[in-house]
Amino acid sequence: MAELGLKTKAEELVKLMVDTIADKDYAKLVSSIPPKLSWASFIDAEPTSENACLGFGKWLIEQLAMWEDDYGKKFVVDHFNKLCMEEVDESKLETNNRTMISYDPTSFGESLDFGFEIEFFMENGQIAAVFDVNI
Numbered sequence: 001m002a003e004l005g006l007k008t009k010a011e012e013l014v015k016l017m018v019d020t021i022a023d024k025d026y027a028k029l030v031s032s033i034p035p036k037l038s039w040a041s042f043i044d045a046e047p048t049s050e051n052a053c054l055g056f057g058k059w060l061i062e063q064l065a066m067w068e069d070d071y072g073k074k075f076v077v078d079h080f081n082k083l084c085m086e087e088v089d090e091s092k093l094e095t096n097n098r099t100m101i102s103y104d105p106t107s108f109g110e111s112l113d114f115g116f117e118i119e120f121f122m123e124n125g126q127i128a129a130v131f132d133v134n135i
Helices: 003-022 026-031 037-043 051-072 090-096
Strands: 097-103 115-123 125-135
Touching: 003 026, 003 090, 003 097, 003 115, 003 125, 026 051, 090 097, 090 115, 097 125
Parallel strands: none
Antiparallel strands: 097 115, 115 125
């Protein structure tokens, strides 16, 4: 796969993921980059992609609300900013069929205390991905 193709597709997927999170439309994450299945445990449901999306949304809403209580100000996840996204290393995907990048989300332009770790891999000849949170 041409480097430009991978980088473009990865950026497109991360943008869709981050913008979906910023819009608080967590169920739609399943069509971009869903969270790892372990997030389904936050809603005590079976580990499906859909339940993982809802579990992540529940966790994020609770996390932001906790910070709002602690700091007395509003917290959100801003829409996609390319400067928050780590560069994609195509060689790792070609060598290991997997590569990982990070995205450091912001709230009103200020860094949040967590980041997204996005794992890209090849699945049926297509680029697919899942994310997790690094606290």
